Each structure stands twice: as structure tokens, then as C-alpha cells.
Amino acid sequence: MIRYFTEDIRFQYKGKRLTSNWLKKVAEQEEKRIGGVSIIFCSDPYLLGINREYLGHDYYTDIITFDYCEGKLLGGDLFISIDTVRDNAAFYGTSFDNELHRVIVHGLLHLIGYDDHSDADTAAMRAAEDRALSLLAAMRQNP
Numbered sequence: 001m002i003r004y005f006t007e008d009i010r011f012q013y014k015g016k017r018l019t020s021n022w023l024k025k026v027a028e029q030e031e032k033r034i035g036g037v038s039i040i041f042c043s044d045p046y047l048l049g050i051n052r053e054y055l056g057h058d059y060y061t062d063i064i065t066f067d068y069c070e071g072k073l074l075g076g077d078l079f080i081s082i083d084t085v086r087d088n089a090a091f092y093g094t095s096f097d098n099e100l101h102r103v104i105v106h107g108l109l110h111l112i113g114y115d116d117h118s119d120a121d122t123a124a125m126r127a128a129e130d131r132a133l134s135l136l137a138a139m140r141q142n143p
Contacts, residue, residue, distance in 0.1 A: 001034070001035075002016075002020040002037045003036075004016055004038075004039050004041070005041070007042040007046055007079075009082055018143075022139055025135060025139070026112075026132045027074055027112065030112045031072065032072050033072055033074065034073075035073040035075040036068070037076055037077075038076075038077045040079045040080065042079055044081050044083040047081040048060055051064060060081065060084055061081065061084065062084040062103050063079065063080050064078075065111065067110065067111055069111055074112065085099050085100050085103055088103075098133070102129050105128075105133070105136075109125060109132075114128055
């Protein structure tokens with residue numbers, strides 16, 4: 001089950017059903033199943049606090065993923081800064097929705113086992129994000 005929450009911001013996420021179905025398909029393509037995944041939308045200061053407290057990092061980021069997976073069953077918390085997603089969308093010249101979906105699936109891909117610590121890992125992660133975004137586009141065209 002995928003659940004959606006907000007912390008410290010006013011943000012209404014539309015499209016929860018489509019996003020949940022999409023993420024389930026992404027997981028299935030990787031031979032995984034969604035267990036309990038929470039997506040928590042928050043502000044920059046809120047996510048900075050989590051970054052400092054749990055990871056010892058003193059910088060802003062767009063997402064922090066906490067992994068509670070057990071075997072092929074995906075579980076975790078995806079904390080997403082709406083502020084940074086909005087800034088990154090402007091910086092990269094993409095829509096807010098596209099950037100938000102990229103960040104959401106980025107978190108899921110971490111739960112699946114993708115990493116982004118090396119250039120090769122980052123390239124594989126980006127390719128998986130692009131495949132997932134193409135799947136989402138296809139699902140929107142053929143509901």
C-alpha cells in the first residue's frame with residue numbers, strides 16, 4: 001500500500017491513484033512488490049532537519065529515502081521537499097509535475113536497490129527513471 005502525507009506544508013497531491021498504480025508497475029518490472037511505502041511531502045527546513053538528525057548532512061536535498069524492505073517486498077518512507085522540487089524544475093527547465101514524478105520514482109528505485117554513489121550508478125538510476133517516466137506517460141494516454 002502506498003500512502004501520502006504532508007508535514008509542515010500546505011500541499012495537495014492530485015493523482016494519487018495513478019501514481020500508486022504506476023509505482024506498483026515499476027516495482028513489478030523489477031520483480032518486486034509494494035508493501036508499505038509512505039510518501040511524505042514537506043518543506044526544505046523540515047527535510048534539512050531530517051538530513052541533519054538522521055544522516056549527519058547539513059545541506060538541502062530533494063528526497064531522503066528510508067528503506068524498510070524485506071526481500072522482494074518494498075517498504076520505506078520517501079520524504080520529499082516540495083520547495084527543492086519546485087526549484088529544481090525551474091533550474092532544469094521541466095514542469096513541476098515531471099520533476100516531482102522523477103523524484104518520487106527515484107525514491108522507489110532506491111528501495112528497489114538502485115544507487116547513485118558512482119557515475120555508473122547514477123547513469124543506471126537515470127535510465128531507470130526515464131523508463132519509469134515513459135511508463136507513466138503511456139499510462140496517462142491509455143488509462
